[in-house]
Amino acid sequence: MPMMALLASPHPPTIFRALSCKRNHLRPRITSPPPSLLLLTARNLSLVLARSADGSADAADGNMEKKDEAVPPTPRPLESERNKQPHQQQQQYHHHEIRDGSVVKTQALKFEDTRWVGGTWDTRQFGKNGRTDWDAVIHAEASRRKWLEDHPEASSMDEPVIFDTSIIPWWAWIKSFHLPEAEKLNGRAAMIGFFMAYFVDSLTGIGLVGQTGNFFCKTMLFATVVWVLLIRENRDIKNLKKLFEETTMYDKQWRATWQDDAPGDSKK
Amino acid sequence: MASLSTTTSTAAGESLRSFAGLRRETRILRGVAAADAPGSQLRRRQLGVVRASRTSPRLNGRKLRVAVVGGGPAGGSAAEALAKGGVETMLIERKLDNCKPCGGAIPLCMVEEFGLPLDLIDRRVTKMKMISPSNVAVDIGRTLGPDEYIGMVRREVLDAYLRERAAEAGASVINGLFLRLEQPEGPGGPYRIHYNEFSPAGGGAGERRTAEVDAVVGADGANSRVAKSIGAGEYEYAIAFQERVRIPETKMEYYKERAEMYVGDDVSPDFYGWVFPKCDHVAVGTGTVTHKADIKKFQAATRLRAKDKIEGGTIIRVEAHPIPEHPRPRRVLGRVALVGDAAGYVTKCSGEGIYFAAKSGRMCAEAIVEGSENGSRMIDEGDLRKYLEKFDKMYWPTYKVLDVLQKLFYRSNAAREAFVEMCADEYVQKMTFDSYLYKKVVPGNPLDDLKLAVNTIGSLVRATALRREMEKLTL
Numbered sequence: 001m002p003m004m005a006l007l008a009s010p011h012p013p014t015i016f017r018a019l020s021c022k023r024n025h026l027r028p029r030i031t032s033p034p035p036s037l038l039l040l041t042a043r044n045l046s047l048v049l050a051r052s053a054d055g056s057a058d059a060a061d062g063n064m065e066k067k068d069e070a071v072p073p074t075p076r077p078l079e080s081e082r083n084k085q086p087h088q089q090q091q092q093y094h095h096h097e098i099r100d101g102s103v104v105k106t107q108a109l110k111f112e113d114t115r116w117v118g119g120t121w122d123t124r125q126f127g128k129n130g131r132t133d134w135d136a137v138i139h140a141e142a143s144r145r146k147w148l149e150d151h152p153e154a155s156s157m158d159e160p161v162i163f164d165t166s167i168i169p170w171w172a173w174i175k176s177f178h179l180p181e182a183e184k185l186n187g188r189a190a191m192i193g194f195f196m197a198y199f200v201d202s203l204t205g206i207g208l209v210g211q212t213g214n215f216f217c218k219t220m221l222f223a224t225v226v227w228v229l230l231i232r233e234n235r236d237i238k239n240l241k242k243l244f245e246e247t248t249m250y251d252k253q254w255r256a257t258w259q260d261d262a263p264g265d266s267k268k
Numbered sequence: 269m270a271s272l273s274t275t276t277s278t279a280a281g282e283s284l285r286s287f288a289g290l291r292r293e294t295r296i297l298r299g300v301a302a303a304d305a306p307g308s309q310l311r312r313r314q315l316g317v318v319r320a321s322r323t324s325p326r327l328n329g330r331k332l333r334v335a336v337v338g339g340g341p342a343g344g345s346a347a348e349a350l351a352k353g354g355v356e357t358m359l360i361e362r363k364l365d366n367c368k369p370c371g372g373a374i375p376l377c378m379v380e381e382f383g384l385p386l387d388l389i390d391r392r393v394t395k396m397k398m399i400s401p402s403n404v405a406v407d408i409g410r411t412l413g414p415d416e417y418i419g420m421v422r423r424e425v426l427d428a429y430l431r432e433r434a435a436e437a438g439a440s441v442i443n444g445l446f447l448r449l450e451q452p453e454g455p456g457g458p459y460r461i462h463y464n465e466f467s468p469a470g471g472g473a474g475e476r477r478t479a480e481v482d483a484v485v486g487a488d489g490a491n492s493r494v495a496k497s498i499g500a501g502e503y504e505y506a507i508a509f510q511e512r513v514r515i516p517e518t519k520m521e522y523y524k525e526r527a528e529m530y531v532g533d534d535v536s537p538d539f540y541g542w543v544f545p546k547c548d549h550v551a552v553g554t555g556t557v558t559h560k561a562d563i564k565k566f567q568a569a570t571r572l573r574a575k576d577k578i579e580g581g582t583i584i585r586v587e588a589h590p591i592p593e594h595p596r597p598r599r600v601l602g603r604v605a606l607v608g609d610a611a612g613y614v615t616k617c618s619g620e621g622i623y624f625a626a627k628s629g630r631m632c633a634e635a636i637v638e639g640s641e642n643g644s645r646m647i648d649e650g651d652l653r654k655y656l657e658k659f660d661k662m663y664w665p666t667y668k669v670l671d672v673l674q675k676l677f678y679r680s681n682a683a684r685e686a687f688v689e690m691c692a693d694e695y696v697q698k699m700t701f702d703s704y705l706y707k708k709v710v711p712g713n714p715l716d717d718l719k720l721a722v723n724t725i726g727s728l729v730r731a732t733a734l735r736r737e738m739e740k741l742t743l
Contacts (some may be wrong), residue, residue: 012579015643065711067331092345098742103440121580138733138734141734142737142738142740143738143741144402145401145402145681145685146738146741147691148403149401149533149534149681149738152401152532152534152569153439153573154401154572154573154574154575154576155399155530155573155574156403156576157522157577159578160405161402161403161405162404163404164689164729165685165689165727165734166726167732168730169371170726173729173730176733177733177736182580202689221722245676246675247672250594250671253503253593253594254594254595254660255597256501256595256596256597256598256668256736257596257597257598257600257660259597
């Protein structure tokens, strides 16, 4: 299924994610115990919380028995509902434990960063030589999103997220993402352009100046630029092909009704 | 009836372009021909060429008999339109108080088109909150006028109401379980349907019965037995999981006019998680096609994301249901037609199906009424195919647009962030709601469209750039 593959691709295997998370020194200033202890403490924390929320040890015990029940101690009715459908997932997805452990951490450790103030990045704290260091803002937001992906947080009415990526000026994006690659793309486009011009010249005898005035050549130039922009690596070709299959699949599914119709149309 | 003839005339006009439609639409034209003078000369000539209905025999001394299997919105509206059109109709529903797990959102135009009384609507949602993976929340619905809203209904109420109307129009509503369908022995012969009729007192497996009918409308949902009996083929389906949670009064206040949609890989890899307000509780759920086995994990994630707002709630009901992703390969065979979920009419992206079910049921019934000349003639497959053609022509663009949206924006967390960013735009909100509420794709202002395109690309580029930065972080 092309669609499945594409949709699935964004997840890196969870194990990797968890591993990389452990040695993720980039995590913004979160006061936490050493990573190796995190899981353990997290579980203990959940027990503590369960007790304090319910005021009874029973619920906490129940919680301990089921390993994948690490989702935090929301009030009891919800909890008991979950008790009805225990375990199932655990066998199919072994890496769950790690993931669920991290969910608990979310409760214990919310995303915190001194520069994250009132639901947005405090740009005054990103100053460098009297100007805002946008690269650092981009980096900080990326690490926040990364953190949230591993530790989803409850959306809150009291602390809405108001950070909007569009406050970062367009040139900052270009500077940090496009420029490193621009050199390569530019060079590639120039080389292709040069050789194309050479071949066209040698085949047709139209010189470079003549070519630039020619509609066909202009179209070709445009096509080259698009090509260079779209296909940067070999795997892009595969992705584009997949994309095309994906976009046409739905049409095929709908058209299926009419397929047996075309030949049989005259028989009725 | 007035609205009926206008829609058919436009459909006929369009059909001139496709040759397949040409021969099928001709019979409709006879009814309309007198009304529209300019084109009638040309069309009458074509009438001379194709006369499918002339060949279908008159039914002597009786009316056309049609069985509608399934009493949801599709079955209810089909049965009503059939009975009103003079066809002898029986409606078989297995559970008369069935409350199907369903979001229960209906667009405004459905209230009008189906003349629904306003007290059927429990809640009027005017604020739709979209929440991105990084918890950016956007309120959609600022552009709504004072009388515009998304109606939330309880399915047991809506379904019962539509069935009641069918019964009033003259359809006989039978509480029974449809078992199977026997194909007719010769051309024009009756279909024999087998079903268990439950006694009004309830209890037991019911009494086995058979009935002979001339045509069957399959409106029996995703696990359709009618579809199976005509070899309609399978469709891919999504599984939707939903918990009804009764939350404290103070928390319910927040959901009074608000519905929430959560997007993110944690909530669903290819759909969204939702909190929809119901009459006195909320429905919290999520759905997926690609990772069905993980549905409970996604549900836990949805609950977590909505935690602050539903904390302290009691789960009063847990439900799950398959949702079709695309139509079945075959929707009509002989004198059997599928409508609603049985046919597979659920949109991508929003997962909406009630309106399209009701609409397809009605369209199918109208095609039968017209083909049979108010129940006086036998019908054939061509008549039923007319309904398919009309439905596809009318709604294919809607389905396609939503499919593209889903593929574009539910692809990854980066795309979802961009999607939510885009939804903050008032123009987007206006266009979305207009097309949702009125089921018409209204052409927008080209300048605004261009601006929107640029903004969307901007959002996508930014989100993708951040995603690349995030990938660097892990490695």
